[in-house]
Amino acid sequence: MEKTGAKKIQDFLINYGVIMIMFILVIYTGITHTNFLTWNNANNILLNMSGRLVIALGIAGCVITAGCDLSAGRIIGLGGCIAGTLLQKIDYSGKFYPDMKPWNIFVALLVVMLICAACGAISGFFIAFLSVPPFIATLAMMEIVYGANLIYTNATPLGGYTAEYTAVSSGRFLGINYQIWIAIIVAAITWFIFNMTRHGKYMYAIGGNPQAAEVAGVPVKTTMIIIYAKAAAMYGLAGFMMGARAGGASVNLGLGYEMEAIAACTIGGVSVTGGRGKVSSAIIGVAVFELMKAALQFLGVDANAQWIAIGVIIFIAISLDIRKYVVRK
Amino acid sequence: MAEYKLELKGISKSFPGVKALDNVQLSIRPGTVHALMGENGAGKSTLMKCLFGIYKMDTGEILLDGEKVNINNPDEAMKHGIAMVHQELQPIPARTVAENLYLGRFPMKGFGPFKWIDHKKMYTDTRHWLDEVGMDFNEKALLGSLSIGQMQSVEIAKAVSQEAKVVILDEPTSSLSDNEVETLFRIMNDLRDKGVAMIYISHKMDEIKRIADDITIMRDGTYVGTWPAAEISMDEIITKMVGRELTNVYPQKNHKIEDEVVLEVKGVSSIHERSFQDVSFKLRKGEILGFGGLVGAQRTELMEGIFGIRGKSAGEIYVHGKKVETKNPKAAMKAGIGLITEDRRGNGIFGCLSIKDNVGISVYNKFLNAGFILNHKAINKVVDESIEKLRIKTPSPKELIQNLSGGNQQKVIVSRWLANDPDILIMDEPTRGIDVGAKHEIYEIMEDLAEQGKSIIMISSEMAELIGMSDRICVMCNGKLTGEIDAREEMTQENIMQFATQF
Numbered sequence: 001m002e003k004t005g006a007k008k009i010q011d012f013l014i015n016y017g018v019i020m021i022m023f024i025l026v027i028y029t030g031i032t033h034t035n036f037l038t039w040n041n042a043n044n045i046l047l048n049m050s051g052r053l054v055i056a057l058g059i060a061g062c063v064i065t066a067g068c069d070l071s072a073g074r075i076i077g078l079g080g081c082i083a084g085t086l087l088q089k090i091d092y093s094g095k096f097y098p099d100m101k102p103w104n105i106f107v108a109l110l111v112v113m114l115i116c117a118a119c120g121a122i123s124g125f126f127i128a129f130l131s132v133p134p135f136i137a138t139l140a141m142m143e144i145v146y147g148a149n150l151i152y153t154n155a156t157p158l159g160g161y162t163a164e165y166t167a168v169s170s171g172r173f174l175g176i177n178y179q180i181w182i183a184i185i186v187a188a189i190t191w192f193i194f195n196m197t198r199h200g201k202y203m204y205a206i207g208g209n210p211q212a213a214e215v216a217g218v219p220v221k222t223t224m225i226i227i228y229a230k231a232a233a234m235y236g237l238a239g240f241m242m243g244a245r246a247g248g249a250s251v252n253l254g255l256g257y258e259m260e261a262i263a264a265c266t267i268g269g270v271s272v273t274g275g276r277g278k279v280s281s282a283i284i285g286v287a288v289f290e291l292m293k294a295a296l297q298f299l300g301v302d303a304n305a306q307w308i309a310i311g312v313i314i315f316i317a318i319s320l321d322i323r324k325y326v327v328r329k
Numbered sequence: 330m331a332e333y334k335l336e337l338k339g340i341s342k343s344f345p346g347v348k349a350l351d352n353v354q355l356s357i358r359p360g361t362v363h364a365l366m367g368e369n370g371a372g373k374s375t376l377m378k379c380l381f382g383i384y385k386m387d388t389g390e391i392l393l394d395g396e397k398v399n400i401n402n403p404d405e406a407m408k409h410g411i412a413m414v415h416q417e418l419q420p421i422p423a424r425t426v427a428e429n430l431y432l433g434r435f436p437m438k439g440f441g442p443f444k445w446i447d448h449k450k451m452y453t454d455t456r457h458w459l460d461e462v463g464m465d466f467n468e469k470a471l472l473g474s475l476s477i478g479q480m481q482s483v484e485i486a487k488a489v490s491q492e493a494k495v496v497i498l499d500e501p502t503s504s505l506s507d508n509e510v511e512t513l514f515r516i517m518n519d520l521r522d523k524g525v526a527m528i529y530i531s532h533k534m535d536e537i538k539r540i541a542d543d544i545t546i547m548r549d550g551t552y553v554g555t556w557p558a559a560e561i562s563m564d565e566i567i568t569k570m571v572g573r574e575l576t577n578v579y580p581q582k583n584h585k586i587e588d589e590v591v592l593e594v595k596g597v598s599s600i601h602e603r604s605f606q607d608v609s610f611k612l613r614k615g616e617i618l619g620f621g622g623l624v625g626a627q628r629t630e631l632m633e634g635i636f637g638i639r640g641k642s643a644g645e646i647y648v649h650g651k652k653v654e655t656k657n658p659k660a661a662m663k664a665g666i667g668l669i670t671e672d673r674r675g676n677g678i679f680g681c682l683s684i685k686d687n688v689g690i691s692v693y694n695k696f697l698n699a700g701f702i703l704n705h706k707a708i709n710k711v712v713d714e715s716i717e718k719l720r721i722k723t724p725s726p727k728e729l730i731q732n733l734s735g736g737n738q739q740k741v742i743v744s745r746w747l748a749n750d751p752d753i754l755i756m757d758e759p760t761r762g763i764d765v766g767a768k769h770e771i772y773e774i775m776e777d778l779a780e781q782g783k784s785i786i787m788i789s790s791e792m793a794e795l796i797g798m799s800d801r802i803c804v805m806c807n808g809k810l811t812g813e814i815d816a817r818e819e820m821t822q823e824n825i826m827q828f829a830t831q832f
Contacts, residue, residue: 196703198693205690208679215676216691216745217662254613275681 018267018317019206022288029295036298043177047169049290050183051242056282057190058234058262061227063265064306065207067127067134069228071141075119076254078149079112079239083165084158084249086111092160096153100160104204113233113241119145119214120232124225138228144272149251159248168244179241186234191279193230203227207274264289288313333395334359334526335411335495340389342379349375350386353552355545360524362517364531364541364558368570368792372550373530377497381407381413393495412488413497420480422473427455429472430487458490461485461711464767485516487677497528500625502536505678506603516542532623534563534830546570560737564823567830571792571822579797580772584779586800587614590650591784592666592753597634597644605631605808608644612753612784617775619799621825627808628788629671632755636668637661638676648753664693667751669742671758671788673735677742680731685712687730687741692748715744720770726750736767741776754778755786760794774800792822804828 030037055072062069085096086108103111123141126132132140168276171178194200205213214220235254245248262272268285270277280311292313296306335357336550350372354821357363362399365373379386382400389397393409403413420429424803431451438447445727455468464482472480480502488496502510517527517540531537537544537558544561546553546569553569592612599605605627612618632637635646637655648664655661659669670676679687689696689708696704696711713727719740723733730738739759746754755777760768775785775798789795795802804812804825812828814820 196705198697198703199700200687201690201693201703204682204686205679208681209676211676212679213690215636215658215668215670217659217749218690219659271681275679 001297014323017320018288018313019284022291023314024297026291028297029117033298036295041294043180045073045290046180047177047245048293049286050177050179050243051238052257052264052290053183053263053283053286054186054234054238054241055257056264056286057186057279058231058238059258060137060190060265060270060277060279060282061203061231061274062134063262064203064274064277065224065227065268066210066272067227068121068138068262068272069120069231070135070138070147071119071123072138072143072231072258072261073254074142074149075116075232075258076203076239076242077144077154077234077249078119078258079116079247079249080243080253080305081149081153081158081251082115082236083108083112083240083243084161085153087162088158088160092317094156096156096158096161098220102164105162105164106169108165109237109240112129113236116236116239117229117233120235121225121229123151124228127228128221128224128269133207146251153251155251156179157248157250158243161244161247165244166247168241182237182241186237187279187283194279199223199226204275207276260289263314263317265311266321267313269321271320271321333357334393336392336395337376337380338390338392339381340376341387342384342572343387345663348550350379350550353389353547353550355528356555357526357528358543359494359526360521361542362527362529362540363545364523364529364537365547366530366532366537366544366566366570367547367553368778368790371547372500373547373572375550376500376547377413377528377530380406381411381497407491407493410492410494411497412491412493412495413499414481414484414488414501415499420472420483422471424472425457425469426466426472426475426483427451427468427787429483430455430458430490453485454490458486461489462486462519476509476807478505478512481505481509481513482516485513485520488735489520491618493525495526495528497530499530500532501529502531502533510536512648532625532830533832534566535832537566538563548572563830567823567826571826578769580769580776584615584617584776586616587782589614591648592786593647593650594635595645595647596612597631597646598642599627599634599808600640600642603808604639605634605805608802608808608810610810610813612786615782617785617787617798617800619795619802620786620805621788621792621795621802622805622829624790625807626805626829628805629757630808631805632661632668632757632786632788633670635661636755638665638668648724658757662749662751665752666755667746667749667753668755669739669746669757669759671740671761673738673762678730678738678756681729683717683727684721684730684733684741685709688715688744688748689714691745711748715741715747719744719774734763736763736770737765739771740768743771747774751783751786753786755788756792757788759787760789760791768794792825795825796820798823806830807832 035041059069059072086103087105088095088102090101119141123137126137127134134196142317153181169177173181202218204218205218206220206223210220239254242253264285265277265282266272267288270281292309293306296309333356337355340350340353353372353376367373369790375384378384380391382402382405393398398409400409430723436447436450436454437444441444452468459468462482462485464479464486466475466479501513505513520527529541541558544558544566545555545557547568548570590611591614595609597605597608608631622628630639634641637657637660646655653664655664664826685708693703697708698704716723716726721737721740723737730741759771780783787798802820802825803810806829809829814824
């Protein structure tokens with residue numbers, strides 16, 4: 001059947017509507033505010049994107065299996081705080097472990113990611129083996145992680161990081177911040193896992209049809225645990241990155257980021273009904289959010305009103321996204 | 330008063346490519362139970378759906394008390410006093426009996442425009458209707474806490490409360506215990522005394538003989554005839570139900586059955602009492618073993634039990650003489666068993682994934698570089714070969730499987746298992762819902778596999794296919810293996826039906 005011109009335009013709008021709105025906004029802001037389209041500002045937006053992208057790529061795995069992860073934000077906080085306690089300057093007055101030498105930064109990162117992965121693995125265990133819905137299992141983990149972090153840090157904010165740690169954000173290689181490099185590397189690894197490994201194919205299969213996956217001999221349960229553990233390790237990494245950027249961390253680091261990450265994934269084309277979604281989806285979604293935030297800021301929109309803008313974008317984006325599947329029936 | 334409460338005349342209904350009903354008639358006398366019989370796919374349920382307004386018939390008319398009526402949807406059917414107790418009940422288990430009974434027509438009270446639900450009246454009325462059908466459970470009980478039989482009586486109470494004059498019961502006893510069947514029959518007898526006409530669809534001969542006044546038989550979407558139940562024997566019913574020629578063409582049988590037993594199933598029972606019980610059989614190398622029986626005979630459940638999708642409480646499975654524990658599909662696959670499931674959409678295809686991903690999913694372990702990187706080149710080759718060999722009609726291997734026709738989807742699933750290369754392939758209704766050409770191709774693949782020395786178990790509800798393809802036929806009824814037919818000349822529809830309706 002030949003598609004008519006009008007139908008083609010409609011399809012195009014459904015597929016790329018949100019991205020087009022974003023472009024119009026960016027171009028408009030660029031024309032009216034000359035310092036918006038500058039290298040400095042672009043770098044800033046990329047820096048903002050990098051942490052968010054790592055979170056979104058982690059959560060994308062959960063969403064592709066028709067799940068979600070509400071514990072992401074709190075795990076980011078935990079990761080940021082653990083990294084903070086291990087990487088404070090030896091002469092900092094408010095040091096968490098007063099007599100401890102700052103750890104090797106790579107060892108610290110590894111420990112952070114392992115602890116966070118363990119949290120994710122526990123959520124994954126309850127989801128896979130005890131059939132707790134992902135929404136509830138990760139909600140429970142969210143509460144547990146927050147409590148654990150409060151107890152661990154005594155609810156005191158952390159600061160006085162070593163130069164080595166803050167350099168994770170400020171240091172550059174080929175003129176691009178390390179933090180952005182990290183995001184690029186994580187995106188590349190995630191692409192590899194999604195497309196070039198059995199695990200990735202199993203993930204799509206479980207999201208597409210869990211019963212059929214079971215029948216086809218897919219190890220559904222272990223795959224689910226790996227997905228949630230892997231995602232949590234990435235939240236830990238994001239917490240580590242965000243702590244370095246801010247030069248400090250508190251238990252509230254990452255609060256609410258899970259929602260934005262889920263929204264970003266969906267805007268970019270990860271289907272909440274499962275089975276669909278790419279690495280590029282997460283990148284597009286995160287870019288839409290961060291560009292929009294920056295543009296609105298330049299346009300002088302009240303910071304509080306930006307929340308409303310985010311909500312409106314989610315409404316529009318998901319209504320459009322769902323159209324792709326509704327018409328198929 | 331008209332002689333018949335309900336008359337259906339000259340009903341025809343076509344679906345794309347299939348004529349489901351062809352000039353069918355049905356006449357129901359008031360105060361009788363009218364059994365509607367026929368093989369799977371004879372068109373009984375389609376006819377009832379036309380009557381109930383779920384399907385729109387192409388031609389034909391419905392007469393109620395001798396007057397022509399138009400029924401466009403279930404709501405209108407109920408307004409005309411026609412009620413249906415569904416094959417699969419669709420109540421709301423998390424709400425009370427009373428709420429289910431009055432859903433969509435809650436009694437209201439209040440003043441002026443302010444109205445709210447009159448719970449007291451709803452509960453008293455529900456009590457009344459439950460008493461009417463002789464049920465003593467609490468009207469405030471959650472529906473989900475009742476047994477299936479009790480839920481069914483709620484459905485019947487609902488029909489009675491709507492003062493239905495015609496009640497359709499579509500295989501109501503398929504999941505009932507003996508006691509519950511007795512209760513159902515008591516309610517039906519009461520309703521008959523009150524002048525209600527009932528259409529009763531069932532495969533169970535003994536029940537038909539007990540409860541039915543008249544019997545109408547359908548075959549392949551056509552009307553065979555109507556007889557008073559007392560004047561027709563079970564054998565006659567069976568002959569009239571199956572009496573048709575074999576029309577499909579089956580490939581020449583060239584495969585050789587060897588003596589080696591590749592699969593032996595010993596005393597396998599389900600964890601559920603009403604599912605398969607104490608089933609034993611053997612499958613030899615190069616053999617195509619057919620499994621016959623009616624819907625609900627638990628054949629699918631048995632095969633899914635063997636494959637590790639469903640739980641087993643007893644029994645042993647031997648593959649090549651070695652005992653295997655098939656506690657999940659992965660273990661079964663490791664033992665060399667494959668399963669093409671009956672419910673292609675439900676647990677066969679991954680609709681939103683490509684043909685390539687659908688074929689590859691079970692065989693990724695065989696295509697790895699450096700132990701963990703997928704060898705896409707090798708996978709692509711296998712997929713391309715499958716598309717060519719099985720003549721899958723698709724523009725590209727990247728096409729989403731949901732965009733293919735049923736027959737082509739089935740070929741993709743078959744490709745998945747061919748790539749996996751199991752010694753034993755279980756095919757559950759392998760040709761259901763696919764066109765004749767694709768059917769023939771599936772038969773050729775089966776013959777091909779048997780010639781290569783693979784063994785196949787085929788569940789089929791199509792008699793002709795079962796007889797045409799099988800080297801040997803096992804017949805199940807109500808979860809038990811009731812018969813085994815070895816000799817070709819004994820593979821008749823009558824013989825199979827005899828075993829299939831044993832209980």
